[in-house]
Amino acid sequence: MNIQTDLRAQAGFRRDASHFIDGVFTQGNSGKGWDNICPVDGSRIGFVPEAGEAEVDAAVKAARAALEGAWGRMSLADRTSMLAEVAAEINRRFDDFLSAECLDTGKPASLASHIDIPRGAANFTMFTDVAKTVSTECFPMPTPDGAGALNYGLRRPRGVIAVISPWNLPLLLMTWKVGPALALGNTVVVKPSEATPLTATLLGEVMNKVGVPKGVYNVIHGFGGNSAGQMLTQHPGVNGVTFTGSTKSGENIMRAAATGIRPVSLELGGKNPGIIFADCDIDKAVEGAMRSVFSNSGQVCLGTERLYVQRPIFDAFVAKLKATVEALKLGRPEDPATGMGPMISETHRKKVLSYYARAVADGATVVTGGAVPDMPAELAGGAWVQPTIWTGLADDSPVVTEEIFGPCCHIRPFDTEEEVIHLANATPYGLAAMVWTENLSRAHRVGSKLQVGICWINSWFLRDLRTAFGGAKASGIGREGGVHSLEFYTEMTNVCVKL
Ligand code: NAD
Ligand code: 6OD
Secondary structure (H helix, E strand, C coil): CCCCCCHHHHHCCCCCCEEEEEEEECCCCCCEEEECCCCCCEEEEEEEEEECHHHHHHHHHHHHHHHCHHHHHHHHHHHHHHHHHHHHHHHHHHHHHHHHHHHHHHHHHHHCCHHHHHHHHHHHHHHHHHHHCCCEEEEEEEECCCCCCEEEEEEEECCCCEEEEECCCCHHHHHHHHHHHCCCCCCCEEEEECCCCCCHHHHHHHHHHHCCCCCCECCCCCCCCCCCHHHHHHHHCCCCCEECCCHHHHHHHHHHHHHHCCCCCCCCCCCEEEEEEECHHHHHHHHHHHHHHHHHHCCCCEEEEEEEEEEHHHHHHHHHHHHHHHCCCCCCCCCCCEEEEECCCCCHHHHHHHHHHHHHCCCCCECCCCCCCCCCCHHCCCCCCCCCCCCCCCCCCCCHHCCCCCCEEEEEEEEHHHHHHHHHCCEEEEEEEEEEEECCCHHHHHHHHHHCCCEEECCCCCCCCCCCCCCECCECCEECHHHHHHHHHHHEEEEEEEE
16 A cells, blocks of 8 residues: 555546546536535645536436446346456555545545545445345245245345435445445445545546446535435435435435435434443553544544543543543644544534534533644644543533534543443434443443444444444434345345245
């Protein structure tokens, strides 16, 4: 893996984003669009066209035609080997994807080169493997005449899938949906986040290079409500909507999908707890907390914003975490020493800083951070905030109850297992949790009582892509991953044959 010394010097990807419709890159005819801004320094990367009804309609029609045409007729073997080649081509163009992703997001290349881009490829290989193993049920049954009948299940692709994705892990989260959708025979129209248009556009080049039939993978750019996102989810030609993003947007998307009774798969927000028992390995727990709170500048849905630390080790844990956080270097993506990048945008920075102010107003002790960092002049236009730790807030402060999506956490002491399970579950969300303890029975006991989609014990973001992934409560609907993805991306017909 080659981390570029200058992201902008990487020549192999377009700086101006394009829609990708029916295998063709186009700026569309809406006459609208916006400048794509690099959050590292506030500089302009390029232009992004905004799709109108005409582009959305053309993309959905192209996806339908491909479904009923070349893609629908292709054998499973050809389809899956083509998608394996997509993964290989992503890897061949690794540096282009890496530079595009880091320019759009400002995230450290050291992070994107280990997580975002490799997962962009792995999401295709894993789901091609799954698609090859799909089998269905068969139930012979007796009938009154003694002849019997045979029931067997048939799985068909669901159809044209709308993929709506966020900005925090753009390629990873988009391909997490596109991979299974295509492997299981569907076609897609992707609406990437307005903040991160580049890697979705670049994937169009990969599709053409590999020879994926036109119309199988389409991309339209735009915003969410009252823009391309809403037009796409309302389009009657869409058979299902798979969405990753905030809970608020998830509600709107679910409403849009209700017309025509289209199924949704929703991976939404969280306010995830981390529980540190006094019997943990404290150094490992501090290292785990560092990653779960501050990776990707805290802009990870699975990240931890509420830490509960058992009282005997509370002071020691807070001191160690503070020291580690204060060693974190903020800087350019291409600098290998950079541990943390900026917020995705000025708008998001303002939101995060409003919680920093609220924490102080609510009486928090600011253990570290809490402000805007001093950055070198060339980065002063970037969306920077300090990594931040608070203690001393009441359980009902919005800083403790609402998703901030920034590099910050509140740490609260607790005494008993029962108490901390109650605190952890006292939220409308239910995405993820992490528990640190060396007591095996306690680990299993607590893990089984947390109301979340995924609970990590003595780890964080350890992912086996075959496992069920999704959120409980307001953190989502449905599970994707491995064979669990069959539920959303295929439609089942039971054929009953009287013998
Ligand atoms: P967002 O909800 O603002 O936007 C996500 C996407 O939805 C964007 O492409 C946006 O344009 C689109 N969108 C918004 N409203 C829409 C509408 N009415 N119709 C159609 N499309 C619409 O989220 P974000 O700010 O991009 O991402 C951060 C949020 O995503 C956080 O809440 C985070 O927790 C969540 N997230 C969840 C997961 C998960 O797996 N559960 C993963 C990553 C991010
Ligand atoms: O690892 C994944 O598959 C996944 N969906 C991660 C989500 C991260 C949220 O920011």
